[in-house]
Amino acid sequence: MLVNSNELLKSALKDNYAIPAYNINNLEWTRYILEACEEDKSPVILAVSESAADYMGGYKVIYSLVKSLLDGLNISIPVVLHLDHGKSFEACKKAIDAGFTSVMIDASSKPFEENIGETIKVVKYASNRGISIEAEIGSLNKEDSNDNNTSIYSTPDEAKDFVFQTNVNSLAPAIGNKHGLYKGEPKLDYELLGSICKSVKIPLVLHGASGLDENKIKTAIFCGISKININTDIQLAWAEKVKNYIASNPEEYDPRKIISSGKNAIKKVVHEKNRLFDSVNRAN
Numbered sequence: 276m277l278v279n280s281n282e283l284l285k286s287a288l289k290d291n292y293a294i295p296a297y298n299i300n301n302l303e304w305t306r307y308i309l310e311a312c313e314e315d316k317s318p319v320i321l322a323v324s325e326s327a328a329d330y331m332g333g334y335k336v337i338y339s340l341v342k343s344l345l346d347g348l349n350i351s352i353p354v355v356l357h358l359d360h361g362k363s364f365e366a367c368k369k370a371i372d373a374g375f376t377s378v379m380i381d382a383s384s385k386p387f388e389e390n391i392g393e394t395i396k397v398v399k400y401a402s403n404r405g406i407s408i409e410a411e412i413g414s415l416n417k418e419d420s421n422d423n424n425t426s427i428y429s430t431p432d433e434a435k436d437f438v439f440q441t442n443v444n445s446l447a448p449a450i451g452n453k454h455g456l457y458k459g460e461p462k463l464d465y466e467l468l469g470s471i472c473k474s475v476k477i478p479l480v481l482h483g484a485s486g487l488d489e490n491k492i493k494t495a496i497f498c499g500i501s502k503i504n505i506n507t508d509i510q511l512a513w514a515e516k517v518k519n520y521i522a523s524n525p526e527e528y529d530p531r532k533i534i535s536s537g538k539n540a541i542k543k544v545v546h547e548k549n550r551l552f553d554s555v556n557r558a559n
C-alpha cells in the first residue's frame with residue numbers, strides 16, 4: 276500500500292525506532308528492497324534522487340514501476356514513494372504530480388531565508404494533496420583539503436524557527452553526517468541532535484547513514500532520529516558481488532544473471548538495517 280510518511284514517522288518517534296529509507300536505482304533494486312522489507316514486515320521508504328529519476332526515465336515511470344511491483348509481488352507493508360533531495364519546487368511538483376507520496380525539498384545550499392521560502396512553496400502545494408514533506412538545514416558533505424569536516428552544523432534555534440515558519444513534517448539537520456564513504460571515524464554530534472529534537476518536536480532524518488556502526492545508529496535513534504537514509508552501503512554490497520561474479524564467469528553475458536548476482540547482497544544489507552533500526556514487525 277502506497278502511503279505518505281507522516282504516520283509512520285510519528286509512530287517511530289513515539290516508540291523510538293526508525294523507518295528505513297533506501298535509495299532505488301532500477302527495477303531489480305526496487306524489487307529486492309520490497310521483497311526484503313515484506314519478509315521483515317517492515318514499512319519502507321523508497322527514496323528516489325533527481326538523478327535516479329532521470330536515469331529510470333522520469334517520475335511517472337518510477338510511479339508505475341513501484342505500483343506494479345506492489346501488485347505483482349503482493350506487497351502488504353506500507354510503502355512510501357519519496358523524492359530524495361529535490362532541489363527545487365519544480366522537481367517536487369513533478370514528483371507529486373506523477374504520484375509520489377512524499378517529497379524532500381533540499382534548498383539547504385541556499386541562504387537560510389531562501390531555503391525557508393522554497394520550502395514554504397512546496398508545503399503549500401504538497402500538504403493539501405496529502406503528501407509528506409521533508410526539508411534540510413545546514414550543510415553535509417563538506418571537507419577541506421586536509422579532510423577536516425567543515426560542514427555547517429544546524430542549531431536548535433534555527434531548526435525551531437525553520438519548522439515554525441515552514442510547517443514541514445520532518446527535518447534533516449546537519450550534525451556531522453556525510454553522504455557516501457566517511458574518511459576516518461564518523462563523528463556525529465548527539466548532544467546537538469538531542470537539543471534539535473527537543474526544540475522542533477517533529478521526526479528528524481539522518482542522511483548519510485551508510486558506514487555508521489550499530490552503536491552510532493542506536494544512539495542517533497535514541498536522540499530523536501526517526502528516518503534513516505541508506506544508499507552507499509547497498510551499492511557497495513551489490514557492486515562487490517557483481518564484480519566477483521563477472522570475474523568468475525567471464526563468458527556470461529545475460530544481464531539478468533549479472534545484475535541478480537547481487538540480489539542476496541542487497542537483501543542482506545536491507546535485513547540487517549531493518550533489524551538495527553528496529554523497524555521489523557511494524558507494518559500494522
Ligand code: G3H
Binds near residue numbers: 508
Ligand atoms: O539521501 C540519501 C542518503 O542520505 C544516503 O546516504 O549514501 O551515505 O547512505 P549514504
Ligand code: ZN
Binds near residue numbers: 454483504
Ligand atoms: Zn541524503
